[in-house]
Amino acid sequence: MSKHVAIVGGGVVGLATAYALVREGHEVSLCDSHAQVAQETSFANGGQLSYRYVSPLADAGVPFKALAWMLQGDAAPLKFHLRLEPRQWRWCLSFLAACRSSVNRRNTGHLLRLALHSQQVLAQWRAQDGLGDFAWRSNGKLVVYRNAASLRQAAGKLSEAAGQRLLDAAQCLALEPALEGMGGQLAGGIYSADDEVADCLRFCQVLEQRLQASGRYRRLGGRPATGFEQASGRIRALRLGDESIAADAFVLAAGNRSAGLARSLGLHLPIYPLKGYSLTLPLAQDAIAPEVSVTDFDHKVVYARLDRQFRVAAMVDIGARDAHPSARRLSALRRLGERTFPHAGDYRQAEAWAGLRPCTPQGTPLLGATALSNLWLNSGHGSLGFTLACASGQILSELISGRASPISLEGLSLPQCHSR
Ligand SMILES: Cc1cc2nc3c(=O)[nH]c(=O)nc-3n(C[C@H](O)[C@H](O)[C@H](O)COP(=O)(O)OP(=O)(O)OC[C@H]3O[C@@H](n4cnc5c(N)ncnc54)[C@H](O)[C@@H]3O)c2cc1C
Structure with missing residues (x-):
């Protein structure tokens, strides 16, 4: 009815x-x-239809990493602003309680189930309804690691059943030559060939x-x-x-x-809102930019081609009062992008944006x-x-x-x- x-x-x-x-x-x-x-x-998120890379932020070791990130200044993947706000403290306590391998594994399983179903639903809507152009592509997603220990840890969790593959540095470069800018810093990566990208x-x-x-x-x-x-x-x-x-x-x-x-x-x-940032720049005529979506695991930055644009998205600010973009965070993001994909386009022309992810602790x-x-x-x-x-x-x-x-x-x- x-x-x-x-x-x-x-x-x-x-x-x-x-x-x-x-x-x-x-x-x-x-x-x-x-x-x-x-x-x-x-409005301007990372554009990743990241159906297989769904591990929540809350994981074993993240509280210690967060302490180290706090010393990294404006380029830090995560920044914490303490507020006189019981809502923030309650959320952070629940988040810390979820920072365990067993909890992360369980929640990753729940998210993977929902994400794989989401891929099927979108495929059905596209096939049956057409839907039109929203810069959708099945381009695969490569999560690259600069740190061999992080790569080993990720390799232990990868889901071959869901179609993920472990690649060494040479295989990453062969798959995505635009990564040459990372040179000797590349330890390897996890590749999900069936992941997708689009403009949200x-x-x-x-x-x-x-x-x-x-x-x-x-x-x-x-x-x-x-x-x-x-x-x-x-x-x-x-x-x-x-x-x-x-x-x-x-x-x-x-x-x-x-x-x-x-x-x-x-x-x-x-x-609770966790703020993040993105930059969207026009691809240069002769751009050297990745065809696959790339996640730089150590800096927690995602890169995506959306038609003739290049989207760079990253960062988590806990305790942001609003979605106003911080100029210092954006400059740091611009520098990270320029170092990783220097020939993608003119980063000075990038449109800057910030948004608040609606996050549960788990x-x-x-x-x-x-x-x-x-x-x-x-x-x-x-x-x-x-x-x-x-x-x-x-x-x-x-x-x-x-x-x-x-x-x-x-x-x-x-x-x-x-x-x-
Ligand atoms: C930097 C960044 C990068 C991201 N990258 C990705 C990515 O690559 N892949 C991915 O899957 N996700 C990504 N995300 C997450 C994704 O963008 C969000 O999870 C998603 O946009 C949330 O959608 P939503 O509809 O729940 O919320 P919103 O898009 O915020 O929509 C909520 C709507 O509710 C309306 N609203 C609120 N209150 C009221 C009210 N009282 N009355 C009427 N309307 C109201 C608002 O106006 C708003 O339009 C990213 C997020 C950020 C910040």
Whole structure:
């Protein structure tokens, strides 16, 4: 039976949810604070559809590494700003508790299951619906290591079953000659031939064009949701200031701001914003830039070709007050890019951007039902929102249609999301 579903959030997660629901024959009203879609974290992310490289940040040894990173100044992969904010302390304590190999392994398994399903869902949408151009390519992903010990550790975790391969330095260079700039610093890499790349903003725009054409979609743009009206364990309506939007089901896909909206309903979502940065430069005419997506593991920088542009993304700032880009962090990112791929293009022409990843301490999203019978969650996708969006949207559409999830939601759902 067709339902009317109201979604809060027009980032990649909210739009993929809307698309999956409309494909199922439901009606969708999507509310976003901005007049256009994908104006927050989905705007200029790393572009990686990183289906096989999904290990969460929380891992054994990360707290010690973080201490070392703090001495690295503006180029550090991670910066910590202590705030007088119990929310930050609670999140950091849970993060530290998740920094164990066993917890990392378990959560990597949950994320891998969701990510591989996401690849299938996107393939189905592309094959059946066409979708249009969003700089999508199946180009493979190479994670390169400068440090032999880190490479050995990663090799111990690689999943051959999921199609990952260990490469030595010479094999990395043979696969991706543009890495020559790293020269003797290269210890080796892990290659996932079936991973993909695309432009997240353009994907969101393509989805919204299809939604607009469906006749079953209405966007309530430029107006923030201010709360919900609830009665008898259900949501009756979404409030946009003075206006109420009644619907059969409601989806919270508001990224970082899902936590605040949920709090008004007595739900605690452990989502905290971790800031990151990107640079987008036009590829030079005779650019020497990688065809495969590259992750520089030691500096935690990702590089991707998006048509005639080159995207460099990196860094985690814990305790950032807003998404305002720090000039010093961006200069450090520009220097890292110039050192690794000096002939990709003119880094002085790069467009700079910063965004806030909606992160749970364990790195797994909050997906599925809540204590309110018609309120559904789709938030907290952290560093992998683009990668996981299609599966997350498709799963919610199945659940809202009254069917079971096509994959197990163990570790991806309510245990991390408890009522107060
Ligand atoms: C530097 C960086 C690099 C990244 N690289 C990658 C990558 O390579 N691959 C990958 O998979 N992921 C990557 N990510 C992560 C990915 O970008 C995010 O996980 C994803 O964009 C989150 O999508 P979202 O829809 O949950 O949130 P958002 O895109 O932030 O969307 C949430 C939307 O909700 C709206 N909203 C909030 N509150 C309200 C309200 N009260 N009323 C109405 N609307 C509201 C906002 O306006 C916003 O549009 C990266 C992130 C960063 C910062």
